[in-house]
Amino acid sequence: MGEIKLMKGNEALSEALIRAGCDGYFGYPITPQSEVIEYLSREANARTGMVVLQAESEVASINMVYGAAGTGRRVCTTSSSPGISLMQEGISYIASAELPCLVVNIVRGGPGLGTIQPSQADYFQATKGGGHGDYHMIVLAPYNVQEMVDHVKLGFELGEKYRTPVMILGDGALGQMMEKVELFEQMPRKTEFPDWATTGKKEGIHRSIITSLFIQPEVMEQVNLRLQAKYREIEKNEVLYQTINCEDADYIFTGFGLGSRIAMKAMEMAREKGHKVGLIRPITVYPFPYDIYKEFAGKVKGILDIEMNAGQMVEDVRLAVEGKTQVEFYGRMGGMIAGPDEVYEYFEEKFLGGK
Amino acid sequence: MAKSLGDVIIDIEKCKGCELCIDSCPQETLALAPRINQKGYHYAVKVQDNCTGCLNCALVCPEAIISVYRKIVK
Amino acid sequence: MSTIPNFIEIPVNPEIAQKEFEVYSKPSTLTDKPFHYCPGCGHSTVHKLLMEVVEEMGIQGDIVGVAPVGCSVFAYDYLDIDMQQAAHGRALAVATGIRRMLPDKLVFTYQGDGDLAAIGTAETLHAANRGENILTIFINNAVYGMTSGQMAPTTLEKMVTTTSPFGRDVSTQGYPLKISELLAMLPGVTYVTRQSVHTTANVRKTKKALRKAIELQQEGKGFCLVEVVSNCPSNWKMTPLQSQQFIQEKMIPFYPLGDIKTPEGK
Incomplete structure (x- = not known):
């Protein structure tokens, strides 16, 4: 049995990020999820050496995630609806470049600047693509604080299994409410990284290039076919x-x-x-x-x-x-x-x- | 007195005929060929046997297709 | 065009053109793929210089590059190192992510004026202000090359582009942006220099600047920016030689060459 605590959803999720051996977090404050970057800024680096960086915008955050994920590390960003809208271009690039990462949306009411109160109005954006091009994220929908924790671990695992971005689709209430939660044990940070990661060209090994640019339509179609095959595989295996x-x-x-x-x-x-x-x-x-x-x-x-x-x-x-x-x-x-x-x-x- | 004898090898199929090498050559060793390569560019060739191997052409060549040789003769 | 009427091609002299006498050849850190750039374009010259430095310093396995959106979007086709391609303007955010995960590696971005100084200004400024250990190579040719010649933030006053067809009117289109001078003001920035590759002397200086910047990166000295005032013969509607002259006569007076900030205290 893991450690049991009474925790706020956003803080429980943050604790789970640390315990899942997350290597890097890049985010920008936005209500109702600012506790995530606050909690991580306080806790993460001293405990696991995890990098926590407050970016200048959500646009920068998601592109930092792209770069960091390209090195084969476990990385995450979190935001709420307007911020997630800003990230859509980056998520499309990440899906196309086939990089695993975790994106958390603590949804608030929209459209527009909307309200800071909880909402589920980003379902279409999360599940049907959101950005440009034919792609999907795996989208996990926690219904309590316990799942806010469990989905962090699951999300990283699924993302790495399929080399794809994973979203946790929460809402302002889940982020703010306090519930009893059982935390999993601290996992070690990764020490081995996939061969596609850009970690410096190695002698005798092909070099790694992370890109979503395939200018020849014949090649771009093949990339799309590969992505679609991956989505069919996910649809077959990962329904919960x-x-x-x-x-x-x-x-x-x-x-x-x-x-x-x-x-x-x-x-x-x-x-x-x-x-x-x-x-x-x-x-x-x-x-x-x-x-x-x-x-x-x-x-x-x-x-x-x-x-x-x-x-x-x-x-x-x-x-x-x-x-x-x-x-x-x-x-x-x-x-x-x-x-x-x-x-x-x-x-x-x-x-x-x-x- | 030591004399510097130079030579260049130009990968003419990759040449785009920009003439920067010709312009940079203090010896007027290079010129554009009246013929064209497979890409349709007039390409740079050596037209005088007076290269000193000074490197200028290779330094300015955007295509990195000029190899330079220099032999010092006493 | 300097073709000679009585054209005699001189064959290679096998006495001289031998490996032992070789004083220059393409760096091994460049791939064999022919550059897609237009004839006379400075991009490929800078690619070449950067890879010469990488080869000479023996850091091919220690450096990760970020390619932008712009003419150099395919930089990774030529630079034989690990690379990532970034969304338009986001190269320095991507590079930040890489560098923060790989603190022992060298990371650089290669960006044009639109990418670095228009759409990516926020990322540029903040990465510089955080003092990220990143080298940014900034190609300033005062025009959007890949989209065929629109006005850039660095387009000179009165300069004609497809979106300033009557010349850049600063009263409505703003002033050419000296981003290097702007960034040099930030405490996180260690080294800012402006160079060019339009003459052999300048090519040598640019290479020296790149080497200095990479050495500063190795020492973890913070953000470095090497701006290269470059050309765009196709979109400037000039021959390559005319474009070199334009750099000398028009670009350099507004974008003066030399160090803007050095760790030694300039």
């Missing part, structure tokens, strides 16, 4: 989700991250009132667990999706069920968090013909 009470369910509530916690509470309310409601919670939102929705689509009378946005993941749920069951959506936007009671009422209205 959780189901609760689905065996006997007439209805399924669903949501990712904080949305799934609201859905969970609403499910409990429905169960108390005698309605057989289950829950599907995607843990990876890219790759999306289409199959589990498809499996239940023929068995249940309806699916209610709860998100803190105008309805983004619901498009994937509808894709998955192929019209075989009724899919309804309940969301609040702009930093507002739905209460389980309003979700339950919406469920009654849409599926039970009102009270």
Whole structure:
């Protein structure tokens, strides 16, 4: 059993970065995740020698991540929605150059400068590409502080396995809330680095070039085909989700991250009132667990999706069920968090013909 | 008195005929050939046997295609 | 064009052109790939000089370069060392990431005026201000070369480009930017020099400056900037020789050559 602590989401994630043997962190303060760079600035270097650098902007941060990831080191940046938008060009380059790294988005309400309150409105940006060109990040959606910790380790492992950027898609509430968390043991920092890393040309070994420029269309197409093959492989192997009470369910509530916690509470309310409601919670939102929705689509009378946005993941749920069951959506936007009671009422209205 | 005998070898297929070497040569040893290479450029060649191996042409050559030789004869 | 009417090509003299008498040949640290640059372009001269220094100092395995967006975007095709290609303007952020992970290696960026002094000004200034142990080689040819001749931040007053077709009007298009002088003011910056490669004497001086900058890097002395006032015959609409003359007559009076800041205290 690892060390148990009561920690704020942002600080727990920071602690996990140190413990995962992260070599470098490059970031720029933005609410609601500034505790990450503050915690790391205090703790990291003295404990593991990890480099922590406050960059001049999110644009610089992500490009520092690109350079550092190119040396084969474990590197990370964190930000919140407007900052993540600024990073999109860099993430596209990182995906194309096939560099592993961890990008954390503690999402806040948008669009624009928006609000500093929690939101899930960056789902499309995170899961469908975000920047230019055909690419994906692996996107992990923690729903509590424990997963904010666990996904750091998982994120680094997946990124290195597939040489791809990985995003942790949290939100302002997960970043700010305090919960009990079990921390994994301190892992050593890496001492061996992949042969593609730019660490100085070695005698007799091919030199390393990190680039996303392939000016011949024939070559660029091959790069794209390789990336797409990698995404199919990820979709085949790395889908993660959780189901609760689905065996006997007439209805399924669903949501990712904080949305799934609201859905969970609403499910409990429905169960108390005698309605057989289950829950599907995607843990990876890219790759999306289409199959589990498809499996239940023929068995249940309806699916209610709860998100803190105008309805983004619901498009994937509808894709998955192929019209075989009724899919309804309940969301609040702009930093507002739905209460389980309003979700339950919406469920009654849409599926039970009102009270 | 020691005399410096020089020579140059120019990789003419990589020459782009920019003439910087010709301009830099104090001996007027080099000139552009009336012929063109496979890329379609007139290329630099030696037209006088008076090279001293001073290096100027190689220093200014952007293509790094000039090798210079120098033999000191007493 | 200086072709000679009664043209006689003199063959190579096998008595002299022998390995033992060789005083110059292409550095082994350059690949065999022919440069894609236009005839007479200073880019390849600077590539050559940098790789001569790398060869002479025996640091091919100790140096990592960052290529920019601009004409030198393919620099890694020619420089036979480990390299990364950066997004437009971000070379110094990428180099910072590399250098912070590899504190024992030498890291340089190779950037043009648009990359370094327009879109990448923030990254340039802050990397310099942090005193990052990075050498930046800055090619200033007063024009955007790769996108075919638009105005650059360093374009001279009244100079004609495709986006200043009536000459750069400083009242609406701003003034040519002396970024080297700006950066020299920062305490994290150790060595700033402005050189050129338009004459043999200047080629020698530029090589010396590059060597000095790399030696300072080896000593961990902080940020170094070697600006090279260069040409763009194609976009200046000149022959290579005319472009050398333009450097001498127009560029150098505004961008004077020489050391701007040295660790010895200039």
